[in-house]
Amino acid sequence: MPxxxxxxxxxxxxxxxxxxxxxxVHRGDGMNVTVFGFDAxxxxxxxxxxxxxxxxxxxGRLRFTVDGEELELVPGSWLHMTPxxxxxxxxxxxxxxxxxxxxx
Numbered sequence: 001m002p003x004x005x006x007x008x009x010x011x012x013x014x015x016x017x018x019x020x021x022x023x024x025v026h027r028g029d030g031m032n033v034t035v036f037g038f039d040a041x042x043x044x045x046x047x048x049x050x051x052x053x054x055x056x057x058x059x060g061r062l063r064f065t066v067d068g069e070e071l072e073l074v075p076g077s078w079l080h081m082t083p084x085x086x087x088x089x090x091x092x093x094x095x096x097x098x099x100x101x102x103x104x
Contacts, residue, residue: 004025004026006025006026009025009035009058009096009098010035010037010058010059010096012025012035013035013036013037013096014037015037015038015039015094015095015096016037016039017039018039018042019039019042020036020037020038020039020042020044021036021037022034022035022036022037023035030102030103030104031100031101031102032100032101033098033099033100033101034098034099034101035058035096035097035098035099036095036096036097036098036099037094037095037096038060038062038089038091038094038095038096038097039091039094040091040092040093040094040095041090041091042090042091043088043089043090043091044088044089045088046065046086046087046088047086047087047088048083048084048085048086048087049081049083049084049085049101050083050084051083051101051102051103051104052080052081052082052083052101052102052103053080053081053085053099053100053101053102054078054079054080054081054099054100054102055073055077055078055079055081055097055098055099056076056077056078056079056097056098056100057073057074057075057076057077057095057096057097058075058096058097058098059075059094059095059096060075060091060092060093060094060095060096060097061073061074061091061092061093061095062089062090062091062092062095062097063089063090063091063092064079064087064088064089065087065088065089066079066081066085066086066087067085067086067087068086073089083103
């Protein structure tokens, strides 16, 4: 298929109490796109991606630590990380985030 359209990415996941949920919405052409839903207080501990990553907050708020720097990501925030960048996050309220991984 030459194109993919997702009208409402946040509707792809339902935030669940005490959980992190995710759904891959696109995989192909060297790119993976995943929608994540975080309940308030849910987190991902420090990790690294082998590929370049872009995080976009669609709703809610994240306390995001990237390469030792703490950032507040709000709706509309866009963050690019090069491969191997250490990062972690905590949702300070129910949050939907779009993660795009690029490259091989």
